[in-house]
Amino acid sequence: MPSQTRSLCIFGDSHLGSVRRALDEGLIDLTGFEVEFWGADGPNFRDIDIEGDTVRPQTDDALKWVRTINGNGRDTLGPRDFDVYLFYGARLRLTDIMPPYLDILCDPDAAVSEAVLRAAVNRFISGRRSARIARHFADSGGPRVFFCPASFLADGVVDPMARQGVFAQFPHAEKAGEAERARLWRMIDAIFGESGVTVLRQSEDTIVRGCLTDGRYAVQDAVAQKDAVHKSPEFGARMLAEFLKAAT
Secondary structure, X not given: XXXXXXXXXXXXXXXXXXXXXXXXXXXXXXXXXXXXXXXOOHHHHOOEEEEOOEEEEOOHHXXXXXXXXXXXXXXXXXXXXXXXXXXXXXXXXXXXXXXXXHHHHOOOOOOOOXXXXXXXXXXXXXXXXXXXXXXXXXXXXXXXXXXXXXXXXXXOOOOOOOOOOHHHHOHHXXXXXXXXXXXXXXXXXXXXXXXXXXXXXXXXXXXXXXXXXXXXXXXXXXHHHOOOOOEOHHHHHHHHHHHHHHHO
């Protein structure tokens, strides 16, 4: 009987750490997939680009990171190299798009039309190189493509009311509920869906205070490191579980 195993590339930036540790620690079982990681840390992820159908590092430093993360000698990616692609984090941050518009949606003295909201979300997605790569791969008609954006900042790590903090800038966003978030998610789903990319939403029960991630999913020593961005292996396992539900 032929094998049902599918090849899976998890493509991303430093957020890959949480899903890799989730797998290493046995917190999630990806039986049925032969998994490879591919990408680079944040600064070097910016030096990965697509030329024609091929994604490749543009600098020697980015190439070193790709080789370290991949470990299989795969220096480039093409749309038909894998059966399934999961873009994880990959510089597409919920914190960059959701709080400003949740602030408007929850402000009784403000309003935004569906057309304006869609245009803003489309501009945000189109401006991210990883999103363009994901859409190109899906448009090729080859692999199934999933995208899991980088999650909201972890609660309790940095002061959201401090200067430049999320609630200092967008005070009404803290009042956002599932309905307001769902309105934005539907826009993100629709825009990615035009190319056949499936978006994985951050699980509602991991979200607190409108647009923050529950602090229990912060990385170890997050407060000392002032790292509200990266998440724990347990969070990575949660999102891989969402991937499995969507992919099987």
